[in-house]
Amino acid sequence: MSEVKKIATRESYGNALIELGKEHENLVVLDADLAAATKTGMFKKVFPERHIDCGIAECDMIGIAAGIATTGMVPFASTFAMFAAGRAFEQIRNSVGYPHLNVKIGATHAGISVGEDGATHQCNEDIALMRTIPGMTIINPSDDVEAKAAVRAAYELDGPVYLRFGRLAVPVINDNDDYKFEIGKGVVLREGKDVTIVATGLCVSSALEAADMLAEDGIEAKVINIHTIKPIDSDLLVEAAKETGKVVTVEEHSVIGGLGGAVCEVLSEKYPVPVKRIGVNDVYGESGPAVKLIEKYGLDGKGVYASVKEFVK
Structure with missing residues (x-):
């Protein structure tokens, strides 16, 4: 029996951003000094002029993303789930959710599978927090195939989206011809x-x-x-x-x-x-x-x- 292929969905996120970036010049990626970990560094190498490193300032990053969204660009603001849903909750609620802006939040390193980083970084509360924001779409993909499809669907959807990705490599289970991704459909x-x-x-x-x-x-x-x-x-x-x-x-x-x-x-x-x-x-x-x-x-x-x-x- 052949070994099951495993890929971390944060890797899928980086790859999907590159593919979308080639197709859409209005896609911009923001990060909070974690581009190597969130894999948005992959996008930066291909499109350096469309990648903004906001430094260790997640709240500012969300505010910047909100401003960019008002110009017609589509920003993907990226950081660890703990810092996105946790530290920047107020900015997501008031600057993105309340005006229903077209901001996509790429939250990586969610859940206990963050591993050795420990309890402070293992965000097990982010879905609960994001669910309370009116109009927020929340997507938690199961593998590489689904993660890439989710990023594309998020870009195509007009409105705020919270995308949840993991650090750990997980089995690819949706690699079949009849797989179809549709927001809101199990x-x-x-x-x-x-x-x-x-x-x-x-x-x-x-x-x-x-x-x-x-x-x-x-x-x-x-x-x-x-x-x-x-x-x-x-x-x-x-x-x-x-x-x-x-x-x-x-x-x-x-x-x-x-x-x-x-x-x-x-x-x-x-x-x-x-x-x-x-x-x-x-x-x-x-x-x-x-x-x-x-x-x-x-x-x-x-x-x-x-x-x-x-x-x-």
Whole structure:
């Protein structure tokens, strides 16, 4: 069996910006002294005149991006998720969200898979924060293919978009001819009748692994990839809940306010069923190798398998 190809979605972000930059002269990239880490340095090498390093001043960067957006240019403001959603929340809310400006926020290094950088940099709250901003679109791609498609879709959408990318290389799972990305539409990756596993980001591959293991135990799990957290695909979630009667959410984010919260909001209003949320359980992260942290917090295939099996029983 050949080894699964793995690529970090932050790499995909850099590559996608270059491709879009070749097609659209109105695309501008901003960074906050992290171009090497966010991979916007790749864009800078090709289009130095359209890359602005704002220094360690994320709040200023968002303000600059907002100003640029008023000229008809399309700015992609890039930094770590902790500094984008956390440090610059007020600027995103008031300078981008309130006037509904066409600013794209490329937030890399999200979640505990930041690894050795530790709890201060492992942002597990960013989706929750961004969900509260009216009119904000939130996309959390699962792999290289989806990340590139998401960046393109974000450019084409008129309005603010929060794009969430990871530091860790993750399996490429959407490399097939029938893959289609559409903002606000979930993707059914596997059919099943016993339970629905709804996952986002790097946890989508974990959900697929868990589904394979569950199948060996005679449990048929439906797997849905929700790449767009807001607006979320309510119709698909309700349909799945009706089919299986139980739903499990999996995310590399706090169980409060992220995918799990969004799914529970939909189902509690439209079709209540038992829901189990798998994620970071209201704790800070810790320093350690990314893969080991994912395992410790139960977000790998085996961890998801064990949680879903217990829930179904």
